[in-house]
Amino acid sequence: MYVRRYMTSPAVTIDENATLTEAIHSLKEHGVRRLPVVRKGKLVGILSDRDIKEYCPTKATSLDVWEVHHVLAEVAVRDVMTRDPIAIRPDAPIEDAARVLHEKGIGALPVVDAKESLVGILTEHDVFGALVALTGARRGKTTRLHLTIPDRPGTIRDVADVIRAHGGRLVSILTSYEGVPDGSRELAIRFAGGRPDRIADALRPSHPDLDVRKG
Known part of the structure; x- marks a missing residue:
């Protein structure tokens, strides 16, 4: 699962020499x-609605509305943008992009190719879409199992075998080591079809924390 599958491409861009007025119109027109x-197709910065809002009060506190419009029409995007933004390649794993967004506390990553040309943008909304896709949450009638398993080879397969033995078809498998005792891992499996009641009955004796949810 790579960035190129979930990024927005082509991205709505603006030239560094455009004015803030033009930038505001573009943000509103495209709903971004x-x-x-960009400068000749190369990424040189990123401009957010927050950048514009933070700029306006400092420059326009004592101005009336018409003077504010005049100021915005005179200021170039390059003077307000964030320079040298963190970017990512289209062939990067989607989880790497999510980690960067989370660790850096930012809401989007421009996507550039090997020649540093802009090919798209990956936003937090796109990452949420990837999470929905990876978990199979849109796959219609499914059942989700959540349980803690020993962290040793074969334990995920054992759970999957029980699901398959009762007619279930695996949709997604996620695991995590966060918030569980050492030597174990958290497991979430979504499956379609089968007999969820019988699957739960077969698993619960060895997994008393088993949680079963439909949909």
């Missing part, structure tokens, strides 16, 4: 919150 800033 950020604009990658």
Whole structure:
């Protein structure tokens, strides 16, 4: 699962020499919150609605509305944008992009190719879409199992075998080591079809924390 599958491409961009007025119009017209800033197709910055809002009060506190419009029409995007933004390659794993967004506390990553040309943008909304896809949450009638398993080879297969033995078809498998005792891992499996009641009955004796949810 790679960035290129979930990114928005082509991205709505703006030239570094455009004015803030033009940037505001573009943000509103396209319903986006950020604009990658380009110079001849190369990424040089990123401009967000927050950047504009933070700029306006400092420059326009004592101005009336018409003077504010005049100021915005005179200021170039390059003077307000964030320069040298963190970017990512289209062939990067989607989880790497999510980690960068989380660790850096940012809401979007411009996507550039090997020649540093902008090819798209990956936003937090796109990452949420990837999470929905990876978990199979849109797959219609499914059942989700959540349980703690020993962290040793074969334990995921054992659970999957029980599901298959009762007619279930695996949709997604997720595991995590966060918040569980050492030597164990958290497991979430979504499956379609089968007999969820019989699957739960077969698993619960060895997994008393088993949680079963439909949909």
